[in-house]
Amino acid sequence: MASISHVAWIGRLTGPKGEIAYRIITEVAPHFPAITFAIVGGPLSERFSTVVGDNVVLSDFVEDVNQQFRQSDLVIGAGRVALEAMAFGLPVIAVGEACYVGAIDDETIDEAKATNFGDCAEPQAWQASRLIDDITQLISGAELPLDKYTDYLADYRLSRVAPQVMHCYERAVIRAALSRFAEIPVLTYHRVLPEAPQGSRFNVYVTIDELEQQLIQLKRRGFQFVTFKDIAQGMKPTKPIILTFDDGYEDNYLHLLPLLKKHNAKAVIFVLADDALTSNRWDIELGELEAALMSSEQIDECHLSGHVEIASHGLSHRRLTTLTDDELAFEMSASKQRLEALINDEVVSFAYPYGDCDQRESEAVAAAGYRFGVATISGPVKMADNLMWIRRITMFPKTDGFKFWKKTSGWYLRYCKFKGKDFVNVSSGS
């Protein structure tokens, strides 16, 4: 460590920060008569000027803090002052309103980050002797790893902080757009087939004709077909409906996509990101008919059509509540990355396979960077109440016009809740 002749402390001279300054002036500076202590902050008051010794320079607020850094061999401070001093490559002793962290090195950096360099923690008393000892050690040659300070600061880079701030902002915008709706119909479909298949166990399909009639009815009633991504991008719909299709069956590409194009409608397809999975293996084991899943090319074509939001259903349709924390995090982040690489666009929503989710799963979805976590028959009635636990309305074949109207009425979930009807588990394996 180079010799120390000029130490800076920067902060307000009122409140807890003012107390630190006062202690430096009265208890620390007298121990080091050969060192100049620059106390930079304000407002100046008699309390300070009357105790200032010969080796203390008291300044009011300054315009150019960098100028202070340039003159200093050591900075004592917390929060932003500590970060900026480190960016300057200056040795830093962190002490803030809450606690004394000490000279910043490998041993103290974690505590420094956790406490915003001493400003945020349960307040702990500290002795001025610690600061005196630390300064004495530096004077007598103790080395701080200044070359590592850049690495320590990596967490604070704009490229890392900005996305977090943006996500916060986006969540607020999304909530604002959705909060005026007591209930937004989000419909769950799976397969779309020319006609009813023989021997289907779970009946997770609608026919092309049924779906087309439903699209026509929704258009006639003035619904806007929106996707989760539309909302994430700031759309403020007035009469939204969200059509979702789980698992990413090839028949969605063959039969749904043409219908969406024909009626200028949109849908969200939750696909499985493991491209080794080519059919509904998880349902076949339970006695369901085999059904092919979309190829990567077909998924990308749906995305490029502008009528489909490609979203994640995980990697291989596992029950998330049975996974370890690491497996869960991998299922969510790896599926997001693979799909984003495939469509060259962001993936913002995730549907829990089997609707199998709990608090842990909904938190993991948010941690993986999704804006929406989509369940089946659990979650609050009002979407804005929990964007990581969105309740849907399950669609079955042979739903007549009146039943369909009821399901999309905007009061169906409340009606079901009142009747105790929708909160039972459906038998579907998907």
Ligand SMILES: [Zn+2]
């Ligand atoms: Zn599924």
